[in-house]
Amino acid sequence: MAAAGHAGSMDQVTFDVSRVRAAYPALGDGYAYLDGAAGTQVPRTVIDAVAAAARGGIGNAGGAFPASHRAGAIVTSCRQAVADLVGGRPAGVIVGPNMTTLTYRLAGTLAATWKPGDEIVVSRLDHDANVRPWIQAAARAGVTVRWAEVDIATGELPAAQYDGLLSGRTRLVAVTAASNILGTRPDVAAITARAHAAGALTYVDGVHATPHGPIDVRALGADFYATSAYKWSGPHIGAVIADPDLLETFRPDKLASSPGTVPDRFELGTPAYADLAGVTAAVEHLAGLAGPGADGDRRGRLLASMTAVAEYENGLFAVLLGGLEAMEHVTTYGKAANRAATAYFNVAGHTPAEVAAHLADRKINVWNGHNYAWELTGALGIRDSGGAVRAGLVHYNDRSDVERLLAAVRELAP
């Protein structure tokens, strides 16, 4: 038994990490999977759902025959599942291959409504997938880009600075709900409230935030919320969630022959139906993480489960971060008050690539480099020297993963 907590009106909700780990076949290979921030493993139920969809026969959706009806039902279920996960409406769930592809698509679509002299605000904290698509679209439209800066000493993205960045010309604020290297969770609600007061739309990158706790897109003030299922135990599928009434106001480029309805008109070509079945199974899996104590509808179970996940990860992260910070030969980056369980660090006398190779020899999976946090690693002054090492926790990591990492990093002391 690893952690216990209460959530909403639920009875005692438990988080049993050994039960959770048993659901993941890949975790049996003896490696410590601390690379979840780059993509999680998938539970058996997801593997089975993808296989069952393929085995059962899938046609293209919209036809007269049962295999086609099954494809349509897979899409409908997937939209409902993703909506439940983030507190959105199924008719506002756009699915696609990954967050980057969808964000480029949305950037092109939104930018078609921008005029020269308009402005957008991006942040130095963000993964490049929530920066470059907007900057490139802005350049094409003659739109000015303003930057929200990170406090390098703390890794925070202060919300108050947006007062000086926004104006009546601001059309969009793009900001992350959690940094994929420092874990920083900015006060997104405070940022989006300022954006809305200025009349701007908000595009929130939830790729790193979604696996680490309960998400409510309305409370976040996210007009658009992007997430990727492969970061939360699902297949390699991305989704953007928006209010369907807002989507009705945009006209993305599309084929003359493809559906003109929302959200379908934002999706290009034939979807990966079997993988979408896996997305639904992943959401079901997350809803069940809190154990048998959680009951009620799926949204309620998700809130309970993800609250228990956050509590569990935070406890384990304190051990990980405390252990790294106690080592004199280790430099850690970021000290945000509100943080997803992601550590980013360097080891004196070793390049990040050497550290990652040393850890791989000891069966520990971590990432090294800029991890696409292009602007942030530039601001930290480490992008050109190879970035740093990222060790991220997700719900299936346990104390032994953390202890193995700490012992292996300790071996590198001079």
Ligand SMILES: Cc1ncc(COP(=O)(O)O)c(C=O)c1O
């Ligand atoms: C915070 C964040 N945003 C965006 C992305 C890009 O997501 P995708 O791989 O789905 O395009 C990632 C991927 O690592 C990420 O961590």
